[in-house]
Amino acid sequence: MTSGTRSSAKRLDESAADPTSEAAPGSKxxxxxxxxxxxxRAKTSDEKQQKTxxxxxxxxxxxxSHNSKAEQAVKTEDAxxxxxxxxxxxxxxxxxxxxxxxxxxxxxxxxxxxxxxDSEAVPSSILEKGIIYFFFRGRVGIDEPSEVDDIAxxxxxxxxxxxxxxxxxxxxxxxxxxxxxxxxxxxxxxxxRDRWIAFVEKTGASFQKLKDEFLSASDYATKTAGTRHSPxxxxxxxxVYAITSTGRESHLVYMLTLPEKLGEVQHEIGxxxxxxxxxxxxxxxxxxxxxxRLPEAPEYPEEVIKGFRxxxxxxxxxxxLDYANAQFLLVGxxxxxxxALEPQKKDExxxxxxxxxxxxxxxxxxxxxxxxxxxxxAGSIYADLQVHAKDYPKLQTTF
Numbered sequence: 001m002t003s004g005t006r007s008s009a010k011r012l013d014e015s016a017a018d019p020t021s022e023a024a025p026g027s028k029x030x031x032x033x034x035x036x037x038x039x040x041r042a043k044t045s046d047e048k049q050q051k052t053x054x055x056x057x058x059x060x061x062x063x064x065s066h067n068s069k070a071e072q073a074v075k076t077e078d079a080x081x082x083x084x085x086x087x088x089x090x091x092x093x094x095x096x097x098x099x100x101x102x103x104x105x106x107x108x109x110x111x112x113x114x115x116x117x118d119s120e121a122v123p124s125s126i127l128e129k130g131i132i133y134f135f136f137r138g139r140v141g142i143d144e145p146s147e148v149d150d151i152a153x154x155x156x157x158x159x160x161x162x163x164x165x166x167x168x169x170x171x172x173x174x175x176x177x178x179x180x181x182x183x184x185x186x187x188x189x190x191x192x193r194d195r196w197i198a199f200v201e202k203t204g205a206s207f208q209k210l211k212d213e214f215l216s217a218s219d220y221a222t223k224t225a226g227t228r229h230s231p232x233x234x235x236x237x238x239x240v241y242a243i244t245s246t247g248r249e250s251h252l253v254y255m256l257t258l259p260e261k262l263g264e265v266q267h268e269i270g271x272x273x274x275x276x277x278x279x280x281x282x283x284x285x286x287x288x289x290x291x292x293r294l295p296e297a298p299e300y301p302e303e304v305i306k307g308f309r310x311x312x313x314x315x316x317x318x319x320x321l322d323y324a325n326a327q328f329l330l331v332g333x334x335x336x337x338x339x340a341l342e343p344q345k346k347d348e349x350x351x352x353x354x355x356x357x358x359x360x361x362x363x364x365x366x367x368x369x370x371x372x373x374x375x376x377x378a379g380s381i382y383a384d385l386q387v388h389a390k391d392y393p394k395l396q397t398t399f
Contacts, residue, residue: 109172110369114166122352124347125245125246126359129161129163130159131172134271136151136155137155143217146399153185156181172384174207177204178206179203180205188332190334191334192331192333193332195332211386215385235381235395236269237259237266238380239255241254242362246340250315251277251333252277255274256271265398280314280316281320283313284327296325298326300326304319313329337356370384
């Protein structure tokens, strides 16, 4: 990393973590920008040219049929020649808030009422829970990445379910409330020094919308390089998640269901069997650094804006993620999931479920239902998303 890049990254981190009371949750961690560990491979000459979000958010790039302005604004290795960069950008997709499932969708969903008694009440620290999918997309023209440098960026898809629900058999069902979160890095943050600014690319998304605008490959024309190919998104994991609150901080904690055994790809990307990140949402009324601005701000309603008060960053609430272009800080936690799943004293006094037990039960239910969805891991994931597996890449575990 050049000295200029380090300086830019440090400025971004300092803006994201105000040392006063407006500091983002997780600001107690060191704020120096750090590349995520990629210990299993040797440094390549291409890696030295890898751009970070700090360098690329404001850059102009060429669009594809499944990328909106927000994603174009942070596109990294996919950028081509100067003529490519001057190509007209695709109009941003209009995102809507999560829709309620229709009666038909409810009948086809594995989500079931839990029928809890008071002793099984969901702990108040769990703000949201659901199914999580991890994907990456290869660089332009690379359908089968053979190393981390062949990856353009990573993605997280969140499919929320009711907090007191349990999972039965069959696909999760399309409630039209999916969220696609783009992480303009090749890998996930691993420690408090890794502080990525991610954003909500699509919200209120049906599985059909994810298929048409995210999962599928696409080709597009450029003035000088002819037709260029953007590969399909590749799955690398599926599991359950919860957005939790520990008072001062919010966390995104997950437990993987698939693959059953993590491979080289999962380790290189930074996935774990159990992992968590600190989440902080950026107040859109405060301009970020010029290098970290999206073309459009999220259209938060007045009550959400009021919730920020005068803070530049605040602990992420699930409703923040229901708006396209919402920016949030994703801070790595190397200490495991214990802090993210720490029970609150008021819940312990009330005899409510332990947050860890709640998520582990959900993971057990998810493991059972995913067993019969497909012939392999990829087939199970695509069946869950109502997509024909034969049209898309297999779940990748090795390079």
